[in-house]
Amino acid sequence: MEQRRREAGRNHWYHETQSSRLPDDVVSLVPEAAHVQDRFLLDLTVDDALLAPHVLWLSTARKLCAQFFPERLAPDRLNTLSSYDRLSTALTVAQVYGVQRLCNHYAARLTPLPGPDSSRESNRRLTLITQYARQLASQPTLIDGNLRRQLDEAGLSISDIVTFNQIIGFVGFQARAIAVFQAAMGIPVRWLPGFDIQQDAPAERFQQPPLSWHTDLPLRDTALADERLQAQYQYCAQQPLLSELAGLLIQDPLAIEPFVQLSTQLQPAQDIHREATLAAMMSARINGSVACFNDMASRWTGDAGLPEAVRNGERALNAWSHHHPAERAIIQATQLLTRAPDRFSQAHLQPLVEHGLSTEEALRLVIWASFCGWLNRLKLGLGDIG
Template identity: 40%
Template structure:
């Protein structure tokens, strides 16, 4: 498969996030808003050669579709404790899609956002949306830079604890979606879009991993005595999941998102193995998730900390690491060329897609745990 790329600037749709709703202009691809599968966004219909693969992973893909309707539904009812509007959610999704640089996502979220009325023109509303957007962009681009002050800034503009948990789940979900879509587009041999002058963020500083990986709540967790029936059900469902004991009572501020996220994780784990564990360790190293890196790196810790791009002397293992690092760092530039070494080594499509889904999910999980449990 040849590595094709084309220059372009049409990833960036700032107008639909900043314009007053009274002067709305049509999105570039308005039909992108009307699509049945809001996770793969039409790829399933285009990828005729991949139908057996997609059918094999149908339980995972269905869980991902369900999460789209949970986090980005057609309508949202707000309350005193849940203030994120549909505009807030879609604007955040578009911001993350822009950071990932995956055009298919930008088209979809821009088209859905465009007809919605924006927030009022008060200073408070402007500050609120600006803070949400800045936080989402930072978490999507360089999660290691999220601090306790970043969380406090969201609180200062009126976001509640459930809002902040939902916002982090939303950023994680679109980060995951972007990488699954990028992976499938690479498997289809579609050309990548090259943005001139875009410099990818650097990997997390190795010094970061010398600090303890102990969980520290960024927000006040839900207390058992105040938990709703839905929250108790979500917590019960998560029992026994590795690494969630400390996090679950904080994540359950959004019980539906937690239940959906845990369902997706459970279904993905049915396909995983040692290669997927290494891939997720690479993601944690690149992004700076101390907790996941400590749990997953094992004998790879020293080598991955020294140089991800030359961590293994075994060429096949290094190709697994290289693919994982590329998909974590730059989904917009992920292409068929990155799959070719493993295809040449005899990997089939199911094995490849399993690996790439593990990387994509790690991009969500790492961001979620870093923001809500490692921010200092």
């Protein structure tokens, strides 16, 4: 059963993984949070002028909401993730990031659903799903081949595993996007004391010689795919950021097209290319995605000492950025948004504007950094370097 409780001093939903049926009279803390028109920003009130430059990618993000969390879902042999599995995963990830609007929404949508049966197999499956989701969200470098094999042993198909990792990445992106627009509107942050923020990945991961990324999951044979899916595969494979993932992403065929569209829509314009590369490097360094970091470091066109400073950790980075105030503002904003989106506020956006970016460019930059966190988790969840 998805048991929820409110702890003293913590205005937050929690859930535990025990399976059985919910009593009919159980209601969520904020039941109206399930009924929103905008399933991505969750009816957050944002000025039209602020939203206008982001209409295209927000529309695509809403399409992904519908694909990952449909109103009606009929699992089959190759796609076994139920609505309960998906929303339980979303709530787990939302809890990690602490964005209250997101926690309320997924808790309210999950509460009325019947949980899985109380068999040992169902309990083990739900426990593994919950633990994996929490680890990939909060400590992504803990994910390895052994954990992927446990998901397989728990009955998740390859399509399930791809979709599952996509959902975790998507909800993390959603949490940060909401946090960014709340900051842009000057909404005070309400983070909860006592919650640890994400710790940076160990520097040792970034000291090894360059190695290529690979997956230990079987890739789909594109020769057996229909014409439409082959076209989507080719389109995905042509995107530098996604090419290595293409053979896996087509195993979630309904999500691949809007996901690739979103990746292209969010890539910042050429005039802030260097700033975007720095933000992407910071995201990869904190999350521990060596493959993503090396890719972005190879694109860096600024001061040659920066990639090495980022590799070596915060002390080296602080020393480097002392004489680079504009880059320092980007570094600090990306660090907080990546580590603790619930604490991200207008005070972290304003320095970007003060150092030369327009409000639109500043928002684009931090939304891009949020999407990079999703890519980092796909690379860490679906494979490794070696």
